[in-house]
Amino acid sequence: MPLSTVLKTPLTGEYTQPTGLWINNEWVEGVDKKTFEVINPATEEVICSVSEATEKDVDIAVKAARKAFNGVWKTTTPQQRGIYLTNLADLIEKNSDLLAAVESLDNGKSISMARGDVKAVAGCIRYYGGWADKIEGKTIDIDPQSFHYTRQEPIGVCGQIIPWNFPLLMLAWKIGPALATGNTIVMKTAEQTPLSALVFANLVKEAGFPAGVLNIISGLGKVAGAAIASHMDIDKVAFTGSTPVGRAIMKAAASSNLKKVTLELGGKSPNIVFDDADIEQAISWVNFGIYYNHGQCCCAGSRVYVQEGIYDKFIAAFKKRAEENHVGDPFDEKTFQGPQVSQLQYDRIMSYIEHGKESGATVLTGGGRHGDKGYFIQPTIFSDVTADMKIMKEEIFGPVAAIAKFKTEEEVVHLANDSAYGLAAAIHTGDLNTAIRVSNSLHAGTVWVNSYNLLHHQLPFGGYKESGIGRELGEAALANYTQTKSVAIRLGGALF
Ligand code: ADP
Numbered sequence: 001m002p003l004s005t006v007l008k009t010p011l012t013g014e015y016t017q018p019t020g021l022w023i024n025n026e027w028v029e030g031v032d033k034k035t036f037e038v039i040n041p042a043t044e045e046v047i048c049s050v051s052e053a054t055e056k057d058v059d060i061a062v063k064a065a066r067k068a069f070n071g072v073w074k075t076t077t078p079q080q081r082g083i084y085l086t087n088l089a090d091l092i093e094k095n096s097d098l099l100a101a102v103e104s105l106d107n108g109k110s111i112s113m114a115r116g117d118v119k120a121v122a123g124c125i126r127y128y129g130g131w132a133d134k135i136e137g138k139t140i141d142i143d144p145q146s147f148h149y150t151r152q153e154p155i156g157v158c159g160q161i162i163p164w165n166f167p168l169l170m171l172a173w174k175i176g177p178a179l180a181t182g183n184t185i186v187m188k189t190a191e192q193t194p195l196s197a198l199v200f201a202n203l204v205k206e207a208g209f210p211a212g213v214l215n216i217i218s219g220l221g222k223v224a225g226a227a228i229a230s231h232m233d234i235d236k237v238a239f240t241g242s243t244p245v246g247r248a249i250m251k252a253a254a255s256s257n258l259k260k261v262t263l264e265l266g267g268k269s270p271n272i273v274f275d276d277a278d279i280e281q282a283i284s285w286v287n288f289g290i291y292y293n294h295g296q297c298c299c300a301g302s303r304v305y306v307q308e309g310i311y312d313k314f315i316a317a318f319k320k321r322a323e324e325n326h327v328g329d330p331f332d333e334k335t336f337q338g339p340q341v342s343q344l345q346y347d348r349i350m351s352y353i354e355h356g357k358e359s360g361a362t363v364l365t366g367g368g369r370h371g372d373k374g375y376f377i378q379p380t381i382f383s384d385v386t387a388d389m390k391i392m393k394e395e396i397f398g399p400v401a402a403i404a405k406f407k408t409e410e411e412v413v414h415l416a417n418d419s420a421y422g423l424a425a426a427i428h429t430g431d432l433n434t435a436i437r438v439s440n441s442l443h444a445g446t447v448w449v450n451s452y453n454l455l456h457h458q459l460p461f462g463g464y465k466e467s468g469i470g471r472e473l474g475e476a477a478l479a480n481y482t483q484t485k486s487v488a489i490r491l492g493g494a495l496f
Contacts, residue, residue: 001035003027005048009101010331011111015199017102019050021057021218022201024064025211031056036220038195041108041339042330042374050194053219058186058227061215065157065184066233068212073184076210078133085129085179088207092122095203099196103168104330106195108338108375109293111331121172124457124473128176131478135181140486147489152482154182155260156235159228161221161249163241164190164341165296165397170240171197175214176457177477178238186234187216188225190241192341194218221245229253236260238480240298243395243421243466262470262480264298264462266395267423269444270416271301271452274409275309277428279317281450286401287321289426289452291379294337295399296345298467299424301452303392304403305412311405315383319365322379322401327370339375340398346375349398356382356391361402387415395421409434413441422464426452445471 003020004027019035020027034052039045053061092099099121100114109117137150158178162170167189178185189197201216217224225245229237229252237259239249246263253259271289273282289301306314330338340346353367366380377399385392385402392402406412416425425444429435439447445462448454455461460476462468470480 001029001033001049001051003029007048007105009105011101011104012098015098015102017048017195018198018202019048021051021053021061022198022204022216023057023061024215025205025209030054031060036191036218038106039192039342040105041341044343044374047105047195050198050218053188053217053224055223055227057217057219058224058231061186061217062157062231062233064212065186065215068210069154069157069184072210073182073213078135078182081180081182082129082132084208085125085132085176088203088209089122089126089129091203091207092118092125092200095199096122099168099199102196102199104338106193107164107167108330108341110335110338112333112335113293114330117166117169120457121168124169124172124176127457128180131177131475132180135478135482137484145491145493147491149487151485151487152181152478153485155481155483156183157233158183158185158481159231159234159237159259160185160187161225161228161237161239161241162187162189164192165293165298167193168196168200171200173472173477174238174240178481179214181478181481183236183481184212185214186228187214188219188228189216191218191220226252230256232257234259236262236481238262240264242266246468262468264468264470264472265423265466267298267300267421267463267467268303268393268395268419269299269301269421269424269426270303270305270419270442271426272412272416272428272438273304273306273310273314274427274429274431274434275307276430276434277310278430278450279310279314282428283314283318283321285426285428285450285452286318287325290401291322291325291337291399292453294340296341296397297453299446299453300397301424301426302396302401303416304401305406305415306403307412308405308407315364315381315403318403319381322365322381325379327376327379337379337399340377341375343375345397346377349377349396349400352391352394352396352398353380353400356385356389356400356402359389359391361385361389361391364403366399387418393419409438413438417441417443420466423467424448
């Protein structure tokens with residue numbers, strides 16, 4: 001099959017879409033010449049087909065990454081690694097319209113949000129470029145007869161498996177710290193959204209990265225993803241996606257070569273509105289918390305707890321606000337919410353909505369399909385949701401908010417923490433003491449106060465409990481990609 005095809009977006013007109021596997025700084029076909037179709041979620045039509053990596057292709061990519069790790073990448077100075085990353089950030093900015101347009105085409109996210117993602121991608125890569133020559137060990141003074149120091153060494157060949165909700169951003173969060181610290185990579189994108197990463201791959205060589213340092217392959221989770229998780233020559237696997245797949249990856253790592261594992265998994269994050277909150281502001285943030293990226297966020301604020309004094313006023317105003325969200329064509333500049341990513345996700349979300357209706361929760365707004373083509377779902381709010389209902393407990397990953405009323409701070413802290421997940425949480429209050437006290441009590445890796453979804457590459461992000469292992473972003477992410485070596489030098493004199 002050809003290694004590229006000409007596609008068109010409303011923003012860019014025609015462009016050349018790579019469709020092969022990016023291995024060793026070259027476009028190649030898969031060994032078995034398999035392909036899979038990529039669907040436009042706004043129209044349900046096939047966009048194109050791309051090469052599908054099998055176990056054999058994973059193996060070829062791992063060999064390329066191993067050769068680069070042991071060779072050219074080992075002799076590349078940290079400063080030079082930083083220069084490659086900042087070159088890449090410049091190229092992302094230069095190609096930002098194309099990257100954003102391809103992201104919208106393939107994922108269905110609104111073009112304004114795709115532009116925001118691409119800006120964040122460049123910011124993240126530039127930030128980790130800055131870290132490359134600041135990876136330092138320590139000297140440790142133990143006794144005058146010896147000299148001890150530590151080195152922060154790269155882990156080796158890293159397998160990285162990313163989801164479809166933020167295809168480029170998740171790629172950036174993963175490759176930034178891994179490359180800055182001197183690792184090499186085999187990256188597998190999600191089968192629903194391979195296209196933007198393939199456009200991105202063209203920039204890797206242009207930025208100067210040597211062959212084999214960053215390999216990007218499209219493939220299915222059960223085939224290429226599973227091959228990465230169980231590969232005997234991958235030293236570390238980093239995964240973002242659902243909790244069940246995270247468990248499977250950890251098991252595969254354990255039963256193969258005990259590769260290091262970091263996981264960023266699901267969530268069911270509480271968003272708490274106290275009586276003393278600025279209600280207009282709180283509604284904006286609750287709306288943004290659940291409907292941003294069509295609810296397809298691991299940290300979506302999907303459990304909304306509102307204190308009894310403002311409950312009625314809040315739900316009336318939130319309903320009005322949700323109904324004003326513009327749902328439609330991702331390429332329309334006014335659009336806030338595009339389609340869900342796939343038929344499978346659409347069906348999953350609709351079955352949760354049906355379940356919510358059957359279990360007696362009130363549909364305040366939405367609850368159905370939007371339009372007659374594409375995987376669009378109306379922004380949906382359930383009120384009177386009780387703690388035992390599935391829609392309050394399980395991750396829906398769609399534009400569905402579940403609201404419940406609470407009386408006291410103690411009660412809401414208990415409700416908020418009564419979850420297997422612990423990715424994020426938010427509090428809306430006018431009282432600083434409440435904000436700090438409740439933030440300290442919540443079991444979550446991130447707590448937003450009077451805001452939501454404020455993520456930044458300088459700030460660590462990750463989960464408590466079943467929401468994950470390890471932290472992405474910030475300085476914290478460097479620890480995922482380095483291992484400490486202690487060196488002890490005897491300066492002289494016999495020990496005994
Ligand atoms: P979702 O259910 O939201 O699609 P997944 O957790 O299934 O999310 O997918 C996230 C990523 O994990 C994708 O790149 C997918 O291909 C990959 N994946 C799915 N199943 C497996 C598996 N068994 N082993 C490794 N990777 C997998």
